[in-house]
Amino acid sequence: MATLTGKKVAxxxxxxxxxxxxxxxxxxxxxxxxxxxxxxxxxxxxxxWNHDHxxxxxxxxxxLNEARPEDFDALLVPGGVLNPDQMRAHQEYVEFAKHFxxxxxxxxxxxxxxxxxxxTGLLEGRNMTSYPSVKTDLINAGAKWADKEVxxxxxxxxxxxxxxxxxxxxxxxxxxxxxxxxxA
Numbered sequence: 001m002a003t004l005t006g007k008k009v010a011x012x013x014x015x016x017x018x019x020x021x022x023x024x025x026x027x028x029x030x031x032x033x034x035x036x037x038x039x040x041x042x043x044x045x046x047x048x049w050n051h052d053h054x055x056x057x058x059x060x061x062x063x064l065n066e067a068r069p070e071d072f073d074a075l076l077v078p079g080g081v082l083n084p085d086q087m088r089a090h091q092e093y094v095e096f097a098k099h100f101x102x103x104x105x106x107x108x109x110x111x112x113x114x115x116x117x118x119x120t121g122l123l124e125g126r127n128m129t130s131y132p133s134v135k136t137d138l139i140n141a142g143a144k145w146a147d148k149e150v151x152x153x154x155x156x157x158x159x160x161x162x163x164x165x166x167x168x169x170x171x172x173x174x175x176x177x178x179x180x181x182x183x184a
Contacts, residue, residue, distance in 0.1 A: 016082025079111025
């Protein structure tokens with residue numbers, strides 16, 4: 001059912017994203033009618049990680065330095081151990097994500113993906129979840145962490161791991177359909 005027709009979603013990523021944490025939400029969003037763009041500082045392609053080895057390469061649609069967050073209705077941040085750690089070291093990724101949090105636009109992050117969001121300084125009081133090893137970092141950033149398959153807080157959607165992808169994908173689509181959220 002094309003419930004997201006006309007919506008444009010950015011997936012920001014670096015090399016080392018967990019393959020299924022990008023490919024599964026991307027397919028769900030496209031199946032729902034959204035236009036999805038892979039945005040990265042990498043030019044050409046980004047390479048996935050699959051459990052314990054390098055895997056597929058995915059074309060980059062827009063180089064981050066040329067992307068405007070204002071042009072997107074929502075943002076998705078896939079996890080993986082390598083990907084968010086690389087992104088949080090680059091202010092360009094942090095600023096891109098910050099736009100969605102400050103504007104109340106839907107922002108979804110799974111597994112280790114919330115590590116990038118910590119760098120925005122905008123997680124105080126937000127309800128979130130993540131991969132268990134990121135729990136203390138999120139709490140220290142002011143988030144209220146819960147061990148649930150999906151947590152939604154005014155357009156901010158987070159999940160723990162690939163096993164949560166069905167619930168994550170459904171909630172992401174629901175939040176994008178709702179549009180801009182007001183701050184609590």
